[in-house]
Amino acid sequence: MFKKMMASLGVGAAKVDTVLEQTSVFQGESLRGLVKITGGDVEQHIDAITIKLNCEMKVESDDNGVSYQTITLGHVCATEPFEIGAGEERHVPFTLQLHDEIPVTAVNARYNQCKVWLETELDIDFALDPSDRDYIEIKPLPVVEKIISIIEQAGFEMVKADVESGYCRGNGFESVSGCYQELEFSNGAFLDKKEIELTFILNGNYVHCLTEIDRRFSGGDQYRSFTLSRSATEGEIRQALLPTLGL
Known part of the structure; x- marks a missing residue:
């Protein structure tokens, strides 16, 4: 019971790591890789694995203020719900097509503020959802x-x-x-x-x-x-x- 309680707080819970075939791709291509899930100290129920393609955008307010927000330009659910045992390791393959409007990051700009990354999230009931962030280089055609x-x-x-x-x-x-x-x-x-x-x-x-x-x-x-x-x-x-x- 104590281990389950600690896992619900993120201590000894399942961990996620996304391994990409390539971290540098051209506009219009697809990202392929594996999501590695490693079980924690207790068995846990995974409702979903969601992989999001994110970038950072500048938002200007009416009072001329500027803030930066994350926008998701595509996502994929990599698996159906499943149970992962303590210490068990699972590999889940995925493919995610790049959005046509994904920004190019591999440019020789004096100030390059373009960031693109994959955010992989495990949806676990009554727990802090573990996540993994992987930055991607987008090359121009x-x-x-x-x-x-x-x-x-x-x-x-x-x-x-x-x-x-x-x-x-x-x-x-x-x-x-x-x-x-x-x-x-x-x-x-x-x-x-x-x-x-x-x-x-x-x-x-x-x-x-x-x-x-x-x-x-x-x-x-x-x-x-x-x-x-x-x-x-x-x-x-x-x-x-x-x-x-x-x-």
Whole structure:
């Protein structure tokens, strides 16, 4: 009885550890791995194993305050309810498809505030639920990487990458997750300062891109959007970026 009481407080309870096949993946891929559950000092009933794909987003309030909140961009329940004995070990495989709007974290930004992780939770009756957090590197698709490279070749530096709360919309597409990533570039000029913000949304074999252009003396932001196939050539990418770089 004492051991059961202590397990309900998290002492000597079952433990969880998620082992991924890869911790670095491209946009649009799937995460695969094993959830390892190790029984504690007593037998326990596991109602569910839930694996969540989370990221951190910036939320601005009406009074111009800023906070950071966790948003879940996908989850999977890895197993049906089961009993795990004291000291028993179980391995549960899982596959989780990345959300099309998951932010890219593998970017060379001066200030990279983008974080993506898996949160694995055991649902145990009358106990502190054990959990495990594993950070994931999300790499840009080659077409996205080329867009970034062409902008940098035009004299811009990526100064910030973050995830904003809300929705964005372009010509023929719009976001659905409740957050969107912004990659902010600046040409570093003083008199002719220009900033470009990029947001990418995957959709099957296509990549949508929304650009926001801000010039110091332009009198307001301007928006452009375009869509490219994942296999777009460098010439097609440069042509799509011309209106943005030419403003």
